[in-house]
Amino acid sequence: MAKAPPSPPQDEDANLRRTGGDRGLSLTERLSAGLRSRLYATPLHSLRLRGRFPLKLLGVPTDPVPGDPHIGERILAGRLIHAGHTAMIRDLCFAAAGTPVAWQDWAHGWQWLRDLAIQPDKKAATQAAEALVQRWLDEFAAFDAAAWRADLTGMRLLMALGHAPLILSSSDQIYRSALLSAIATWSRHLDRSARRLPEGLGRAQALCGLYAAGILIPGGQVRAELALAGLQTLLPALVLPDGGIASRTPVDALALADLLLFTAAAPEAVGNRAPPIFADTLARLVPALRGLMLGDGQVGAWHGGAVINGDALDRVARRAATGIELRRGGRWSGFHRLSAGRSVVVVDAGPPPSARLSNHGHAGTLAFEMSDGDERLITNCGGAIGLGRSSAAPLAPALVAGLCTTAAHSTLVIADTNSTRIRADGTLGAGVEQVMLTLRTAEGGQYLDASHDGYARRYGVIVRRRLLLAVDGTELAGEDLIEAGPSRLLRRRGDRAFDLRFHLGPGVSATPTADGLGALLKSPAGRIWAFKVRREDGSAALSIDPSIWVDGDGTLHRTQQLVVSGRTEKLAADLHWSLKRAGK
Secondary structure, eight states, X not given: OOOOOBOOXXXXXXXXXXXXXXXXXXXXXXXXXXXXXXHXXXXXXXXXXXXXXXXXXXXXXXXXXXXXXXHXXXXXXXXXXXXXXXXXXXXXXXXXXXXOHHHHHXXXXXXXXXXXXXXXXXXXXXXXXXXXXXXXXXXXXXOOTTTTOHHHHHHHHHHHHHTHHHHSOOSOHXXXXXXXXXXXXXXXXXXXXXXXXXXXXXXXHHHHHHHHHXXXXXXXXXXXXXXXXXXXXXXXXXXXXXXXXXXXOHHHHHHHHHHHHHHHHHHHHTTOOOOHHHHHHHHHHHHHHHTTBOTTSOBOOOTTBOOBOHHHHHHHHHHSTTTTOBOOBOTTTOEEEEEETTEEEEEEOSOOOOTTTOSSOOOOTTOEEEEETTEEEEEOOOOOBTOXXXXXXXXXXXXXHHHTSGGGSSSEEETTBOSSOBOTTSOBOSSOOXXXXXXXXETTEXXXXXXXXXXXXXXXXXXXXXXXXXXXXXXXEEEEEEEEOOXXXXXXXXXXXXXXXXXXXXXXXXXXXXXXXXXXXXXXXXXEXXXXXXXXXXXXXXXXXXXXXXXXXXXEEEEXXXXXXXXXXXXXXXXXXXXXXXXX
16 A cells, blocks of 8 residues: 655644553452452343344444454364464363463454454355354353453454354354344343443443444344443543554554444444444544554554554555544654654653553653664564464563563663563553653754653653654664752662663664774665764763564564663763664
8 A cells, every 4th residue: 555645743842641650440440340240140130131132133244354364274174273372173162271361362252253254165164153153152151251251242242243144144043043142142241341341442342342233233222322422432532632542552553443443334234324433533543553654564562562564554544534644643642753765763752551551561661663664773672462473372471571671672771670660460550650742843854852750769860862863864863861850859869870772673783883882784675874872971882782573473583782881970871872874
């Protein structure tokens, strides 16, 4: 797909604060959720779920996400594979002990229907799908806390409705009736549970499934109206005014875009137009997501999410009214895009997400990624959520934990500690609470000045990064500073070691210069960039160390990183560096 020029850069000043901070769900909220789960397992809730079941569906919405034909082939061969786990269908137990959570969520959400729907042998695919559906219905006819989780139930409804020709074409009336009854029962369960989920992508999945069921099951007008009202309240909170996702994780933005496209297809399947909330949200969401692309057409790994490949971005762009429009970022999202010539720079200039909205954030504030044409020059090390190959084995827990750290990002690290604390469960604790930002466009190029307070309480210092991308894109000049914080924090006075890291893209090799304060970077295509660094207020050393990069399929690439090391003097350090292209 051809690329549209990004929206023109705008001067901006912003003061971004971490709303909600490191507080997750309250004890009361967790107790209430546990109590509701127990109530759903009672005979009283079972009575509430009883009712008439439909004889047919009114339409079939189009699933915007294509399946994986290789996974479908393996299902036809008798193996259900996801997240590195293989379950043999002949003796399949969906609730078997020891199965990975990611596999269970995929299986209970019926997302394997996509992989079967893409198979050329429709008869074999239909038989396999019906057999799996029947096995699932036999196992989970009554409420189960894991299988009937509201977000998974919403996805299961969408999958069942969108792939009805695959699973409802049987001449076995007992099977058809059981499945249609289950669809109606799940809808009644969501009537009571969807709006009780915490604000986030999970609630959107539950409400979208409920809305689609209200549209496509006869007599569901009231259900659809209530679900739509819930979405109209939720979506403005999930998608910020500039189109950024509140969790600050691009893979969440992609998942929400696909979800909205799927749900909007429900009224279209019965000849009606989708409510404006779907198109309006996508018009903000998709350009902002595409604005995070580097020159290779991929979105980098930010806040736990894996790299997003260009095919997925093109897929949502083709269906969104905004098409291939790019947005440079804004004061709410915290991500900013600088671009000139062949160079693209994406900067995370916002505080990390609150613990209520994300359980997989990264401590990478002020990190940046950079590309020269279709080659990544500077990058972060990667992420684990939403890996492209569903059959790939999950990354090792130690690696996942390492990818979250500040050191795994192209930014400055003080005393080898994270700018925001990372708890054992992966959620983010105290740290960066405020980011100050200035963005300017001048004759010399595009200028960004941002600072964060992640080390203020611990070490009494503020970290600042300044970037200037030349008008022709041939040079990126940077300055990274450590400055004394507010006087009330100076009781924590003490000089600390620091490391300024630049993780190189896959295939980029680094050769040190003779003076020890620079390196020549050579891309796989042979393009040369010269890196130079100097310190204004003391000494610093440059080293070239090993690193890694995890691509969107979960493959590990051995790479290199440039590390500028030193120690603060009187709580300060001032590092000037530049990346300059040699030749054209």
